Amino acid sequence: MRSSALVRAVLLAGSALASPAAIAQTAGAVVEPATGDAPPAVVATTQETPPANTPTGAATPLSGANLAATEQTNGEVIVTGSRIKQDPNNSALPLQIITNAEITRNGLSSPEQLISFLTTNGSGADNLASNADVTSGAQRGTNGLSAANLRGQGSAATLVLLNGRRVAAHGLSGSAVDVNQIPFAAIERVEVLKDGASAIYGTDAIGGVINFITRKDYKGIGVQAFNDITEEGGGNIYRLSAIAGYGDLDRQGFNIMGAVAYSWNKILRGSDRDFVNGNQPNRGLSIDTRGTPIATAFALNNAANIQRGAFAGQVGTLLGGTSGTFTNGGAAATGPLNGLLVPGGTTTYGAGGINYLNLPGGAGCESMDGGMAYDAQLWNNASARYACAWDTGRAAVIQQPIETLTYYARAVWRPVGSHELSLEVTGSDAKSAKSFSNPQVSTNTSNFQVTYPLNSLTAPTYNAVYNAIAGQFPGVAANYGKPIAFRWRCIACGPREYKTDTKTLRIALAAEGPLWEGWDYRAGGSYSRSEATSVLGSGYYYRGTLASGAYDPSAPTAPGAAGPGLAGLINSGILNPFSLQQSDAALAGLNAVSAFGATLYGGKYELRQVDYSISGPLFRLWGDQSVQLAAGIDYRRETYSFNGSAAAAATAPNIFLAAFDNVNALTPRNRTVKAAYAEMLVPILPGLEVSAAGRVDDYTGFGTTTNPKVSIKFRPWAPLLFRGSYNTGFRVPAFNQIFNGATVSPYSGSDLADPIRCPGGVPNATVPACAIIRPDVITGGNPQLGPETARQFSAGVVIQPAPMFSASVDWWKIDVDDTIQLLTLRQLIDNAALFPTRFQRDASGTIIGLDDTWINAGSRRTQGLEVALRGGVNALGGLFSAGLDGTYLLKKREKLTPTSAYGPSLIGVFTFAGDLGVRWKHNAFVSYSTDQWVLAFTQIFRKGYKNFALPGIAAGTVTRPDYNTRVNDYIIYNLSGSYTGLAPGFRITAGVRNLFNIDPPFAVTYDGNTGAGGSWEPRIADPRGRSYTMSVEVKF
Structure with missing residues (x-):
């Protein structure tokens, strides 16, 4: 019972x-x-x-x-x-x-x-x-x-x-x-x-x-x-x-x-594998990254804001600005140098970078391990005709x-x-x-104001770079002595590692x-x-600057550096971005400002x-x-x-x-x-x-x-x-x-254009409305x-x-x-009419941000x-x-x-x-x-x-x-x-x-x-x- x-x-x-x-x-x-x-x-x-x-x-x-x-x-x-x-x-x-x-x-x-x-x-x-x-x-x-x-x-x-x-x-x-x-x-x-x-x-x-x-x-x-x-x-x-x-x-x-x-x-x-090769232009592949082991020099707009180094406060850089003229406290700043203009146009080669290896008579970009001449046609970027690129895929682990x-x-x-x-x-x-890939170091005018100066330590390298560029573009002579803005892949820094x-x-x-x-x-x-x-792990260093660009006194300073962190090493000329070999002082300096072991x-x-x-x-x-x-x-x-x-x-x-x-x-x-x-x-x-x-x-x-x-x-x-x-x-x-x-990340690719002004949103250098855009990308939860x-x-x-x-x-x-998904940026571009609120524009209508947070789509x-x-x-x-x-x-x-x-x-x-x-x-x-x-x-x-x-x-x-x-x-x-x-x-x-x-x-x-x-x-x-x-x- x-x-x-x-x-x-x-x-x-x-x-x-x-x-x-x-x-x-x-x-x-x-x-x-x-x-x-x-x-x-x-x-x-x-x-x-x-x-x-x-x-x-x-x-x-x-x-x-x-x-x-x-x-x-x-x-x-x-x-x-x-x-x-x-x-x-x-x-x-x-x-x-x-x-x-x-x-x-x-x-x-x-x-x-x-x-x-x-x-x-x-x-x-x-x-x-x-x-x-x-x-x-x-x-x-x-x-x-x-x-x-x-x-x-x-x-x-x-x-x-x-x-x-x-x-x-x-x-x-x-x-x-x-x-x-x-x-x-x-x-x-x-x-x-x-x-x-x-x-x-x-x-x-x-x-x-x-x-x-x-x-x-x-x-x-x-x-x-x-x-x-x-x-x-x-x-x-x-x-x-x-x-x-x-x-x-x-x-x-x-x-x-x-x-x-x-x-x-x-x-x-x-x-370790030869099929990993980003330099195959005949097959439609070339790398866009212009931060190279021997740095690529750049023009820098608003260069008058550079505050660091031996030329702090000096107006302009060696390659000048990228567009127009501007002032700093009443002083005229350099605009684009006529000698760097694309023939018949207003775009400067300096805007896309100049690497002295890729100039006539240079050793060629391929003289660097992993280097290649920048393919301006594949990337639809005529201003980078004389730049070099570097194969980042060879530097990454594939297992x-x-x-x-x-x-x-x-x-x-x-x-x-x-x-x-x-x-x-x-x-x-x-x-x-x-x-x-090893860290790419790039000059900017906000939080990382680094340039390569002319001083007793740097004179041999500075003059070699200057002479190579001046031989093709004599107009830079007017800027001799001004610091060089650049993009550089720091090989001595080691690969980045988590x-x-x-x-x-x-x-x-x-x-x-x-x-x-x-x-x-x-x-x-x-x-x-x-x-x-x-x-x-390896490849990470204290920047040495605040968000304003001023030196950060809380960051470690290497012996002999002009200031703390990487910025001090570069602005003093101890780190040489235009050389494959670094001095013992530079290597010791990197070790002094390393962030190895910091919790991510x-x-x-x-x-x-x-x-x-x-x-x-x-x-x-x-x-x-x-x-x-x-x-x-x-x-x-x-x-x-x-x-x-x-x-x-x-x-x-x-x-x-x-x-x-x-x-x-x-x-x-x-x-x-x-x-x-x-x-x-x-x-x-x-x-x-x-x-x-x-x-x-x-x-x-x-x-x-x-x-x-x-x-x-x-x-x-x-x-x-x-x-x-x-x-x-x-x-x-x-x-x-x-x-x-919300995480804000600047977009650095070269494959987006404004889809409203340029139907299809594909950059085309021959169509002004189809210029490349590089907005901030906002990701995060919803x-x-x-x-x-x-x-x-x-x-x-x-x-x-x-x-x-x-x-x-x-x-x-x-x-x-x-x-539940994150839309790809290409999906946003291709469907701009469906998601107008995800495109952030300034007063002129230019896209400055893309909202790519999670969505029920x-x-x-x-x-x-x-x-x-x-x-x-x-x-x-x-x-x-x-x-x-x-x-x-x-x-x-x-x-x-x-x-x-x-x-x-x-x-x-x-x-x-x-x-x-x-x-x-x-x-x-x-x-x-x-x-x-x-x-x-x-x-x-x-x-x-x-x-x-x-x-x-x-x-x-x-x-x-x-x-x-x-x-x-x-x-x-x-x-x-x-x-x-x-x-x-x-x-x-x-x-x-x-x-x-x-x-x-x-x-x-x-x-x-x-x-x-x-x-x-x-x-x-x-x-x-x-x-x-x-x-x-x-x-x-």
């Missing part, structure tokens, strides 16, 4: 949770042929499917059904995307399972590498290589971050789980999860749900879900050593790991296990060095029957170093077990956090979560088939804080070029989420099954949202299965997208941001005409409204196909297998306001920071396996896309013979072999990645605003070239 009362009470509670407000859709999951398992259409839970392969191309010793059967004798288990136990090989929605063995055989040493191989992962700036160079505004919080981006919906729209529960987002970004924290040494398998799952998990699960699942009851000791050595040097990868466990859960009722891994990726610089320590411990106890109590502790410490240390911790306590016949419960509580701090910023994200769910048969419908129900509640509290730096305080001396974000400093902000969900699986007829699920979430600051999901599975014939689903989803803004302050919402549809078919041959095709469609429509093919045949004493996994993008379009029309297709269209929308990706393999051997040959294919065009080509004012409007396809091959016959518990795996040593395809990726990018695309290609992998694993 008491038992019956308890049953009724729990069922009533489950029914309440499963009310119409909460129920709408299933979240079932299926192992696609992508895992190599037989498709759900024909697999019985007791049938062993043949060994097969994943998108990474490695053989799988057990199918998903086999793996599930080790946990549940009837082959049913809770899989990613559902709370109801079911056979993953006979479920309604696409689930891809990747095993530990596959990871090892493909030489994948990190979660980031694994994710990059998934064809369903987008092509956004989500990996370390994509964020190794200079970044702007909202991307500055990505130091040390590697994220997932399923179906190109963005890293914040992909949910990452560890053992079915959330982990903390990255401490700096506060939105996306850093996959570097995953304990890779303890991973048993990875489940990738290629469907929306907000009805099950809540926010973020729009693009899909990646669930890293650890081993549960390991017994014995295992050690593994792995290396990945490049043929051309640089960028080597190493990993050491160990795992140990004691106790048999079934016989002894407990198990204790732990795993630890240490990995380190060595640095790979752009200068960030990162050292990662991860650890995992788990204790599980069965106090009675099948009830289990478990405690998990997971943590990581990742140290990365983002390194990019060192980021990210520490994570996760503690999870869980209980699960049976309630009564067929019913189970799952309960858990967890705490996780991610804390990250970035400090300055830090952030912390914490997550506290409690959940409880029950599942089991609700009632028998027909035969032995029952309606299954799952219901639960979920409570979590998220906390985010962002710390500024004492080095950026108002009273602290300024550090030159450091991207401090004190304006974004945020005291801890909290967000509470309370949710209830329910899921029901109804077997309507033999072969026909419908699932419905729904979730109600209450979010602090955003109210309540309800998201349903409905899915169907229909198998009219054993070899044939149809499946489909409909669901809705949502994503709330990240804390920093709401609360960040307190009025709301959540974005999504509707998702999918329909697929799985065919298996024979036990070892299968094929599946799934169509999917994602409609997102009120998208319009809608996005994406459609695609996911294909999986598998085949196998037994021959020659083993199994020959072949397969292909591919993703084809059918549609990607956006509109920027609710009432505007959708723009042109964005498939294969270049963007600096967003997703490239690659049309087709696939991974194909052939393999041969026996009891002891597995040999695999894999092809990785990524379709090309539209190339970026520099301003001259974009405006149609210049053509280049070898410019290709499309980037070539990226195709590489991998080869691997694994052998287990040497001794019990011993496995050795060797491989060659990028077998034919294929370089990344040439692509114009240089960003004239940030100076980042160059000649290849890190969102598509691996820059390391051919490499040799070796893994040795021993188990005792």
Whole structure:
């Protein structure tokens, strides 16, 4: 009687949770042929499917059904995307399972590498290589971050789980999860749900879900050593790991296990690979950065304001001003020198810079390492005819060095029957170093009034520069003795570097077990956090001046300098911007004013979560088939804080070029989420099954949202299965997208023009109205941001005409409204009429600012196909297998306001920071396996896309013979072999990645605003070239 009362009470509670407000859709999951398992259409839970392969191309010793059967004798288990136990090989929605063995055989040493191989992962700036160079505004919080981006919906729209529960987002970004924290040494398998799952998990699960699942009851000791050595040097990868466990859960009722891994990726610089080359003008690529190792001299308007150095207060500089005349206290100042005028015009060459190396008789810009003659035609800038440029891409790292320590411990106890109590502790410490181009030092008339003077120390260099310029432009003789304004790339200063240390911790306590016949419960509580701090490495120095340009007495002063900081070193002539070699005094001076080790910023994200769910048969419908129900509640509290730096305080001396974000400093902000969900699986007829699920979430600051999901599975014939689903989803803004302050950054690119005065907004030197504009760009948070919402549809078919041959095709469609995004500057220019308030103009109508803060902007429509093919045949004493996994993008379009029309297709269209929308990706393999051997040959294919065009080509004012409007396809091959016959518990795996040593395809990726990018695309290609992998694993 008491038992019956308890049953009724729990069922009533489950029914309440499963009310119409909460129920709408299933979240079932299926192992696609992508895992190599037989498709759900024909697999019985007791049938062993043949060994097969994943998108990474490695053989799988057990199918998903086999793996599930080790946990549940009837082959049913809770899989990613559902709370109801079911056979993953006979479920309604696409689930891809990747095993530990596959990871090892493909030489994948990190979660980031694994994710990059998934064809369903987008092509956004989500990996370390994509964020190794200079970044702007909202991307500055990505130091040390590697994220997932399923179906190109963005890293914040992909949910990452560890053992079915959330982990903390990255401490700096506060939105996306850093996959570097995953304990890779303890991973048993990875489940990738290629469907929306907000009805099950809540926010973020729009693009899909990646669930890293650890081993549960390991017994014995295992050690593994792995290396990945490049043929051309640089960028080597190493990993050491160990795992140990004691106790048999079934016989002894407990198990204790732990795993630890240490990995380190060595640095790979752009200068280490010859395909990194920004000086390819015939192909439409040349660099705009005119700060060069031997400085480029400039004219300087308002030069009368120069207050520092031996010529403080003197009117003008060597090359004069850039336009007109002006006065300073009544004294006439120099305007443009007639000798520097472009013939027949009023534009001075001095306005665009003159480098004496590029003058007739000079040594040439190429005499500098990384130097090139400035291509005035490509950049549509005639005034820079005699300037030099410098290849910033060669100075940046193309593989960030990162050292990662991860650890995992788990204790599980069965106090009675099948009830289990478990405690998990997971943590990581990742140290990365983002390194990019040396600092560019430029004269200005506000906060950095530095010039190269004429004095006894500088006379030899000053006269050499003067004589070279005067030989071509005799008019400068009138200004002899006046200081030289310049742009200079300080090689002696070293590359700029941010060192980021990210520490994570996760503690999870869980209980699960049976309630009564067929019913189970799952309960858990967890705490996780991610804390990250970035400090300055090399390349950063105290500026030495106040905002007014006056010397800053609080900044350190080098011996013999005219004043503090860099400004004092330059204005005294100790630092020589017109020489590749610096004196001992200059090097000592740089060391004296270095800001090495100063804190840049830090952030912390914490997550506290409690959940409880029950599942089991609700009632028998027909035969032995029952309606299954799952219901639960979920409570979590998220906390985010962002710390500024004492080095950026108002009273602290300024550090030159450091991207401090004190304006974004945020005291801890909290967000509470309370949710209830329910899921029901109804077997309507033999072969026909419908699932419905729904979730109600209450979010602090955003109210309540309800998201349903409905899915169907229909198998009219054993070899044939149809499946489909409909669901809705949502994503709330990240804390920093709401609360960040406004950051103002001067735009330094040469590719924008006023779109009102110049239709199209593309600069054209021959049209006065199409002059280059360089406004301030304002980025930051928006307190009025709301959540974005999504509707998702999918329909697929799985065919298996024979036990070892299968094929599946799934169509999917994602409609997102009120998208949370930063518009690109080109989007603003192209749609100026839609966003007039985002253009700030002065009294004359000139654009002086662009508001590029976060916005809920319009809608996005994406459609695609996911294909999986598998085949196998037994021959020659083993199994020959072949397969292909591919993703084809059918549609990607956006509109920027609710009432505007959708723009042109964005498939294969270049963007600096967003997703490239690659049309087709696939991974194909052939393999041969026996009891002891597995040999695999894999092809990785990524379709090309539209190339970026520099301003001259974009405006149609210049053509280049070898410019290709499309980037070539990226195709590489991998080869691997694994052998287990040497001794019990011993496995050795060797491989060659990028077998034919294929370089990344040439692509114009240089960003004239940030100076980042160059000649290849890190969102598509691996820059390391051919490499040799070796893994040795021993188990005792």
